[in-house]
Amino acid sequence: MPKVPNWQLDRDEFYKYESSPPQKQIGYVFDTNKCIACQTCTVACKTTWTSGKGEEYMFWNNVETKPYGFYPLAWDVKALNKIGNVEWQGTAYQGKTIYEAAEDGEEIAGYVPDEEDWARPNLGEDEVTKAVDHKATFELPHSSWMFYLARICNHCSYPACLAACPRQAIYKRKEDGIVLIDQSRCRGYQKCVGACPYKKPMYNAHTGRSEKCIACYPLIEKGVAPRCVQTCIGKIRMAGFVHPPHQAEATNPIDYLVHEAKVALPLYPQFGTMPNVFYVPPIHVELPYLRQMFGPKVDAAVETYKKRDPQLVGLLSLFGSTDHLVDKFEVKDGKALGFLNNEHLVTVPVKEPVIFRMSKDENLDVVRPSIT
């Protein structure tokens, strides 16, 4: 098996194919501190892509409450059990990836969920870790906590789904790094379903094919953001393109958050698929849990986020401000500007103006009794 470089693990790893990076790589940042679990993203995706026969149970985009929410049941607990001990020495991963933990006769350490496992997408919703103490204060991290984790396919750089497919029905597009299943080649063996540690390919029993998030590629081709990004009520999402660290551009918003400010981290980097959805971790949650989920760089990410650097705050205020992908940003004079292909898309104030309305409006000569 060839060895390929993985900057998220700070080492090389084994993968089925040689490294072959796309010309561009779609990338996302989700700020978990802002998600309200309204599921608008889930419904936008569902009504756009999975309203057909055999797709009833599918949520290519889902939002689960951590630590007790899962879709499918216990997906991350089971995937972590497959790879065994997770050990980091500094930022270098010492444990095994899903490719390295495979048993004899297997290529990838995985499993296919049961039908029942998919049946309760809202399991554990809004459950906190323990009862909130009487007179609990809001010091960070909280003693009782939960947070919302929005999930889509990560359009990984070393996709397990692609590596597992015996039909070579899964491919990674050269132009944007989107991972797709060719429905005409797929025979429904579900090897991708078993291999993906994030459990994002799903089997359609009606068509006898597997399906997965397609990153709304018809929109991406026009420079428009995917539906889940466009519709996000909490403005937690930004979509654009991400580079590896040695090619990072400080003016590219995804690169800035991932490589410069280092506040956005991959989900379970230890699986070894090199995911391209990055998360700003929740700052109110216990660090041991976050370290397991986002790796050893999470402590610094939380501290940086709390410092509220003006450049970072400016960039975060651009989230949800445009329907388009953003590949360049600028923060100046209290404003944040977003661009795509050097065309100006949007300008937003970094600090929203606060306007007080007096109960007596002198201009209109009216009294508004509901204003305190």
Ligand code: SF4
């Ligand atoms: S998240 Fe899963 S389905 Fe998506 S590219 Fe990675 S391995 Fe494949």
Ligand code: SF4
């Ligand atoms: S639409 Fe945005 S805020 Fe609402 S659940 Fe989805 S990611 Fe969270």
